[in-house]
Amino acid sequence: MELLSIILLKVWCCRNDWMHKGISFDVNEVVWWSKNYAEEIHRFWSSRGHGVTTEGRRREEVDDRWRPPEHGILKINCDIWMDKRRKMGYGIALRDGGGRVLWCSAQGCEANFDLDCAKAMAIYKGLCVGRNMGLVNYVLKSDSETVLKQIWTGGISKADHGGILDAI
Missing domain, CATH: 3.30.420.10 (Ribonuclease H-like superfamily/Ribonuclease H)
Structure with a gap:
């Protein structure tokens, strides 16, 4: 499900490039980019000690470094x-x-x-x-x-x- 979501995001970006800038895209490039991006996400979370499973590829914890801004900001x-x-x-x-x-x-x-x-x-x-x-x-x-x-x-x-x- 995660990879599919990333592929759909990339397809949407490519569609916008095609519609607004006339830039065409290669399906193989979309898949390559999406897989590479998913791997980068998993390396990032793994390097910070967050559990990433290969089956579900889900993060078990939320990044505790993110802090909300002060009220009204x-x-x-x-x-x-x-x-x-x-x-x-x-x-x-x-x-x-x-x-x-x-x-x-x-x-x-x-x-x-x-x-x-x-x-x-x-x-x-x-x-x-x-x-x-x-x-x-x-x-x-x-x-x-x-x-x-x-x-x-x-x-x-x-x-x-x-x-x-x-x-x-």
Whole structure:
């Protein structure tokens, strides 16, 4: 069921690319991407000590690191995924204090840049979501500690992702 859900998400994204950008897609690529994404999810949760079974491939626990924001504040979470073939994807989720997803988006693309650039792009897109929705009271969270530290300290414009940091 999990793999089917991921495949359907990818097909929907490909459909949107085809309808709005005229970009065609290969079914084999959709299946490959979906399997790889599912494996990445399982590696992620396994590396954090959460039980992932091969039969049901279900998480037995909820990630206890996620904390709701203070009352009246929304939370934007950003994350990226990059594989060895230089394909990347990023996801953004907007949640309320109860953890309910109010808005989310995921997109994939070819990655002609390094991991920190991809992380900076996801954070930038997350901030754009907040700005474009007119949000005032929100926090942005990401597991990209290096990039976040560079943003808070003024960035490193000479880095490959310096232009993105400057835009933030």
